[in-house]
Amino acid sequence: MRWLSDRTVERLRAAGSEIDLTHTRYRLIEPIGRGGMGTVYLVEDPALDRRVALKVLDLPDAGGELTARLIQEARVLARLEHPGIVPVHDVGELEDGRVFYTMKFVRGDRLDRWVRSGVSLRQRLVVFRRLCEAVAFAHAQRVLHRDLKPQNIMVGAFGEVLVMDWGVAKILRNLDEEPTLRMTPEASPESLSARSPGASPQTRHGTVLGTPGYMPPEQARGESAQLDERADVYALGAVLAFLLGGRAAAEMGARSASKPRWGRGVPRALRAVAEMAMRAEPAERYRGADELAAEVDRFLEGRPVMAHPESILLRAGRFLWKHRIAVILLLVYAIVRALVLLAERP
């Protein structure tokens, strides 16, 4: 028996776990990420001479539930054509029966890493604003993400935002028109349909999907049937809290509905926005991601936010600050005028 060096053992381990793309048009480059459901590889598409990301289940799925979920994810992505949502290119099946899909290879940083690169509060809020836009678009298409967290959000070199990993997304109502899938030759529509009966796996009531600290209480209780857009609003609130605190919401005490613990220097109005998004009662949260985005807009424009009612004094102060140049000019005018009047008095 031959003796194997440590390096050879490592190469063999890697070789043993590699996916077999023999009968697809793709060539494997390297694994680039791993999620709860599968692994994402960087592959080359020689036909189009480009690199794409290929997501595949880690194991053949005897029960078919994970396969159906992966196909559902691809279909959700195909439906959500938006600059803030990673576009899907192709769906297929490996020789061993595992279903895969390919999508745009996103270059950039995950939000949790990006935030550590010394970005300003305004930059964070602009990115958050774009995130809200993408989620609001998905909501308009009746799709909930259900697992929004910094690890599922990519930020590109120019501040563009891409929402990733729609593996546990929920379609709020059945669609009259099923999106058409483009298939590789080895993955016929029949074979995928057979593996994905109904093409829309429903999460059983009582099943908990999501990430602690980012999922709302109703999702943590497994009340999947009751979830609506406000579940994602909660997660967006947790992401905002993360962006403001730089730490995971879960670490900040937001495991359930409790308020995050804030560090110093976080503007009260923004705290209030995040806390309102993360209210335990869905009815007390923003109704949608667009409403939350509008709040951030108000803050960025120096206007009061709905979540943080201000006293008359604060409002007056904000008014004066906003119109400070006019106020200063008026004051100067008044002082000069007063001096002139005093000087003219006999």
Added chain:
Amino acid sequence: MDETTRMPRTGSPFPPTRASVVQGVRSDDPETRKRAYTTLVESYWRPVYTYVRLQWRRDAEQAQDLTQEFLARVVEKEFLGTYEPGRSRLRTFVRTCLDRLVQNADRDARRLKRGGGFEIRSLDFGSVEGELSRLDPPDPNQGEAFFEREWIRGFFGSVVEELRLECEESGKQIHFQLFERYDLEEAGATYESLARDFELSSNDVTNRLAYARRTFRRIALERLRTLTGDEAEFRAEARTLLGVDVS
């Protein structure tokens, strides 16, 4: 078309359930028991010897005696009867028993090579001696990690050997040679250089390498299943060794 592309679809890259050695040694059938013990001995003698030589710093003769005695006890005393799958990994259990044996060795000067009716085949200690110089001296406090590393080295070595035999028997020597060049040799060949050297197209290299790796993984998982105590341990080991989740 390359012959690998005509292979029937298996539906799964993972092996069917095979009896583990733990079940095998408890079988009423003498042949099954013998097979299980043989598998155990084949899989463990190298890491056991290396571990005794380097971790316990015994000389070659002492290490050979202790290895022979340990393996004899495995067979004779049916020590796996006390092993409880689920409480620890089989590998950890074996290592713990080995530590105990070596600790007691000084008190028990009498060495008997026993076999309990099974013949322990001649073990090529000389070949292992030649390999010891290539290993870094182990950390005295990292016995578990050292034993695991050596076990994994031996495990992959035996899988490669089985792959070679299987490729030869099925007339796929080129497949193995490509695998050998690309995945075993340190220099790190490229698909293009292999295509040139073997006078194949890049596509053929890709397909044949994929076949060899697929077979390598199948053999590894089959062997792993026999060398683990239960399904949970099998899954955990498959993930540790190959980074794969098995259903």
